[in-house]
Each structure stands twice: as structure tokens, then as C-alpha cells.
Amino acid sequence: MKVCLVTGITGTLGSELTETLKSNDYFVIGLSRKIWVNADACITCDFTNLSTNDLKESINNVISNLKEINQIDFVHCAGYYEKERKFDSEFNESLCEKTFSINVFSFYKIVNILTEICEKYKVKSSVVAVSSNLTIKKNTLTAPYISSKIALEGMVQSFAQTYGSLDMRFNCVCPGMFASNMNEYNVPEQFINNTPLKRLGKVDDIIDSIMFLLSDKSNCITANKLVVDGGGSNGY
Numbered sequence: 092m093k094v095c096l097v098t099g100i101t102g103t104l105g106s107e108l109t110e111t112l113k114s115n116d117y118f119v120i121g122l123s124r125k126i127w128v129n130a131d132a133c134i135t136c137d138f139t140n141l142s143t144n145d146l147k148e149s150i151n152n153v154i155s156n157l158k159e160i161n162q163i164d165f166v167h168c169a170g171y172y173e174k175e176r177k178f179d180s181e182f183n184e185s186l187c188e189k190t191f192s193i194n195v196f197s198f199y200k201i202v203n204i205l206t207e208i209c210e211k212y213k214v215k216s217s218v219v220a221v222s223s224n225l226t227i228k229k230n231t232l233t234a235p236y237i238s239s240k241i242a243l244e245g246m247v248q249s250f251a252q253t254y255g256s257l258d259m260r261f262n263c264v265c266p267g268m269f270a271s272n273m274n275e276y277n278v279p280e281q282f283i284n285n286t287p288l289k290r291l292g293k294v295d296d297i298i299d300s301i302m303f304l305l306s307d308k309s310n311c312i313t314a315n316k317l318v319v320d321g322g323g324s325n326g327y
């Protein structure tokens with residue numbers, strides 16, 4: 092049996108990814124603030140206040156009831172994006188904390204739980220963190236978001252180095268802007284015109300890249316990132 096932990100399952104990308112994983116015979120365990128019936132199992136947790144021990148117990152409870160597991164993957168879709176206000180240092184501090192808790196620290200905690208479980212069950216794993224092409228081509232007033240995604244990419248590379256010997260692979264997918272809850276389904280025309288392909292990645296394009304990185308077709312690929320943005324971050 093293939094199992095996948097997915098964060099952000101209520102979001103635009105996470106909810107469609109959940110459907111794709113299920114149609115590819117995955118048992119999907121959602122980690123979410125809200126119960127989400129589309130997943131096979133859902134563990135409720137808020138990433139701004141995440142207890143590693145409680146989460147470990149909940150994940151272990153679900154997994155111990157499953158039979159013949161041969162891989163446990165993880166896709167970190169959850170993300171928080173909010174622009175800074177200029178000259179408001181107090182506000183920015185809390186924004187940094189919130190952004191890093193959701194985008195980075197939750198990933199760190201879940202990976203640490205996952206490595207223990209993979210070692211216990213002697214199963215392989217592919218982990219995909221959803222980053223952003225803003226780690227390559229920056230915009231304004233987004234220091235908390237961009238630095239959190241750069242930290243996330245650094246973590247992915249470090250985990251790839253540390254846990255490769257457990258047959259665990261770690262990669263990132265970096266989407267360009269795509270229509271979602273995060274931007275109220277508003278993608279300005281200028282972003283599309285600035286890409287060599289004259290189109291941005293759609294949710295399905297991003298899901299294809301994630302599914303590739305989870306699959307055996309990428310079984311020699313780790314510590315890498317796939318940029319899915321129609322080439323938008325390549326140049327002007």
C-alpha cells in the first residue's frame with residue numbers, strides 16, 4: 092500500500108492533489124485545520140501551534156491500522172502568503188512568525204516524525220515541498236514569504252543529505268503564480284506575457300510534477316527543484 096501525508100488539503104492545490112493521489116491508489120492522510128472528508132483519514136492540527144508529540148501519536152494511530160505499507164510519502168502543500176506593510180516593524184515580526192510556522196517549521200516537524208516511521212516500517216519515501224518561483228525572481232514586500240520558502244528549499248536539501256541512506260528522497264516543486272484561494276483567483280495578464288511559453292502553470296501542471304517526483308520514474312532524483320512557471324523566472 093502507498094500512503095501519502097498531505098498538508099494544505101483544503102487549499103486549491105492540496106484538494107486537487109488529494110483526488111489525484113486517491114485515483115493513483117494512495118491512502119491519503121490529510122493534516123489540516125478542518126476535517127476534510129475527501130482524504131482517507133484526516134488529522135486536525137494548526138501549524139501556528141503544532142505539538143510534535145500529539146501529531147506523532149495521531150499519525151502513528153492511523154498508520155498502525157494499515158496493512159502492507161511499502162512507501163510513505165509526504166507533500167507539503169500548506170503555505171501562507173501575506174504581503175508586508177511598509178514601516179510597521181511590530182506587524183512584520185508576527186507576520187514572520189506566522190509565515191515561518193506554516194511554511195517551514197511544520198515541514199521540519201512532520202519530516203522528523205516521518206523519518207522515525209519510515210525507519211520503523213522499513214519503507215521508502217519521497218517528500219515534496221511546494222515552494223515558489225519567487226525564490227528565483229523576487230517581488231516587493233514579501234520578505235517573510237520569500238525567506239521562508241528559501242529556508243524550506245534549504246531544509247529539503249539538508250534532509251536529502253541526511254536521510255538518503257534510509258531510501259528517502261526530498262525535492263521541491265516551485266510553481267509560478269497560479270489561480271487559487273491565495274490570490275483570489277486573480278492572475279494578472281503581465282505575468283503570463285512575461286513567460287517564454289506565454290502561459291503559467293495550471294494546478295494540473297503542478298500536480299503532474301509532484302506525481303513525477305513521488306513516482307519511481309524519479310527514483311534517482313533527490314535534493315532538486317522543479318520550477319513550473321512556463322519559464323517565467325528564466326529571464327526578461
Ligand SMILES: NC(=O)c1ccc[n+]([C@@H]2O[C@H](COP(=O)([O-])OP(=O)(O)OC[C@H]3O[C@@H](n4cnc5c(N)ncnc54)[C@H](OP(=O)(O)O)[C@@H]3O)[C@@H](O)[C@H]2O)c1
Nearest residue numbers: 099101102103104124137138169170223268269271272273
Ligand atoms: N497560488 C499561487 O500563486 C502560488 C504560487 C507559488 C507557490 N504557491 C504555493 O503553493 C502551495 C499551495 O497554495 P494554494 O494556492 O493552493 O493556496 P491555498 O488555496 O491558500 O491553500 C493554502 C493551504 O494552507 C493551509 N494553511 C494555511 N494556514 C494554515 C495553518 N495555520 N495550519 C494548517 N494549515 C494551514 C490552508 O488551510 P485552511 O483551509 O485551514 O486555511 C490551505 O489548505 C502553497 O505552499 C503556496 O505557497 C502558490
